[in-house]
Amino acid sequence: MSAAPAISGAGFPPLALDLDGVRGRVTANAPLAPITWFRVGGPAQAFFQPADEDDLALFLERLPAEIPVTVVGVGSNLLVRDGGIPGVVVRLSAKGFGAATVEAGGRIRVGAALPDKRVAAFALEAGLAGFAFYHGIPGGIGGALRMNAGANGFETRDRLIEVRAVDRQGRRHILPNAAMGYSYRDCDAPDDLIFTEALYQGEPAERAAIEAVMAEVEAHRERAQPIREKTGGSTFKNPEGGKAWQLIDAAGCRGLVIGGAQVSEMHCNFLLNTGDATGRDLELLGETVRARVLATSGVRLEWEIKRLGVARPGEAVEPFLGA
Structure with missing residues (x-):
């Protein structure tokens, strides 16, 4: 067994973690303000970046039930309070959770750490329409899945087929769209699920047509926000x-x-x-x-x-x- 350094100076009690076999990085008393768009907030008691889904599952399986877990993404839709976040803050890395692939039938599979804007760009290169609204959302796919992110009349649920996730006990799940319980800027999926990957349905289209819609989305953001x-x-x-x-x-x-x-x-x-x-x-x-x-x-x-x-x-x- 190896343990994360004891946390001090942030008002949290000492925290030790079983890291035997864990390949990801754990940082004690980690500043969070630099990764949020507001640039404010206190530290994470422990900050964990898993190497991949297997690493995340192992870490959660061994984490004592009384230690809270909080997931953050790119920090664009996030306000961290000044006292910081107790327990473990999990942030998925682009290296382990940022892949994107095209599958048969106009589908794309993307990691939850991939920024929304990158998904729109990937779909453009694949000749698939239906993702231009992501071009105007400054967040990541994990957050988009959790809050049914949308813009310009379209929402995540309009294109989503299914989601992969890991729960607080380290168990894997696949949730079809219907199981997410989507509503306006919300979903009913259990709070303890950490989304790791999503499968979407696109529609074949000409590149010029997709680019035109993306340009409209960009122009609206520049003009109004x-x-x-x-x-x-x-x-x-x-x-x-x-x-x-x-x-x-x-x-x-x-x-x-x-x-x-x-x-x-x-x-x-x-x-x-x-x-x-x-x-x-x-x-x-x-x-x-x-x-x-x-x-x-x-x-x-x-x-x-x-x-x-x-x-x-x-x-x-x-x-x-x-x-």
Whole structure:
């Protein structure tokens, strides 16, 4: 047996892991801010990058049940709180989980660590339409599978055939589309599943036609979203029959600033780190927006961005500011 170094300095109790035979990399007290698009947040108590699916399964099989596991992807739709994330944070590597292959019948199989935009580009080279919407989503396939990522009128469930996954006990699963329980920006798949691979159905098409749709997606993002800022993408889900940004604008929140966090002037369903924001600044700004929208419209906006980890002592932010 070998053990990860004891964690210190982040307010977590010591953590030792059985790493006998594990080929992936485990880092103690690993900074997470550099891998999130917001560039904020505390460390992971232990950060694990498995070598491949077999390595992931072995690690999870040996991990004591009381140790929590959190999965992160490319960090684009993620807000890590300033106290960090206790337990083990798993991030799939491009080397072990970033392959893409074409299969018979216009299907493509892709690893969960592959960025959405790369999937769109791969489908283009394969002459398969139906994936241009991924060209405008700044995330990875693992996150897309979990939240039914979509854009421009299309969603992940529209093309998905099946998903491979490993559960908390290290067991493998194959879930057909119907078993994912997809809804708007959500799925009913068990929370402990770590998605490792997905199989999609494409449609043969001319390259020029696919490129034209991708160009439209890119133009829309350039025109309407603050894509060159430190942001987490769309902050809140659109309520049924409405648009989150319109409610935020009507509540007078466009450009609102708290600490180093700001509601984007360009698209007010985006929060920005203007340079020195903390995780608390961003979460407090988001809950302030939710409270004002609730007060002005009666609508309770739901977070689309995933907020993970714990706040520093005395800095927890109440939902809707306690309203």
